[in-house]
Amino acid sequence: MNYLFQKVSYLQGLAEGLGVDDTSNEGKLLLQIIDVLGEFTEVLDEVVEDQVGLEEYVSFIDEDLSDVEDEVYDDYDEFDEYDDFDFEDYDEFELNDDCLDCGDSCNCEE
Template identity: 45%
Template structure:
């Protein structure tokens, strides 16, 4: 039984008792209290309906967000498969510290300087880019944009 149904039952019970709501002070009080209970019951029902509607909208948004995440993260997964220093679109590179084996992300300026200080172990190490190039080393410059000389 819902709150509105209980209030309707209470109102019917009060009417069945023939309580005088015009002359009796107690009758007026009971009548006003029943009116307030009716308003509270309707407000609660409205809140429950809004809660259900909001829950449905949240579910729809969650589904949409899941679709967006799938598209965004699937594209990232494809990019990770194509790890190559020859990719001109990459502004950052991953390098492993030879001392602590921490993976570091560096930009092109640090890459060109050739020396890195690991933020984890504070050791400095030089970069050897000769093994990292995916291009054939037939020519003096590979033309891939890596900006290094082949041996």
């Protein structure tokens, strides 16, 4: 970001050295453009500083979340009830039930 400040300072010095003043319309325009460039540079510098701060903050949150995940999900890894369960033994099922209206037996097999 320092190079932008240097370039704007160079333009200010160049305008001053060339004798650009606000007595002519072109001089007013050039001086205003240089001032706006200086303001843009300052705002951009603030945005970059904020971005760096946000990156650090997100990094800390990510580390904290990782710690929480380790605490919460480590228990589930140790006692995963589906690790030793064999689903192939339960491909078929049979349902026997009595009808509530007529009392007939209803059988369903798959």
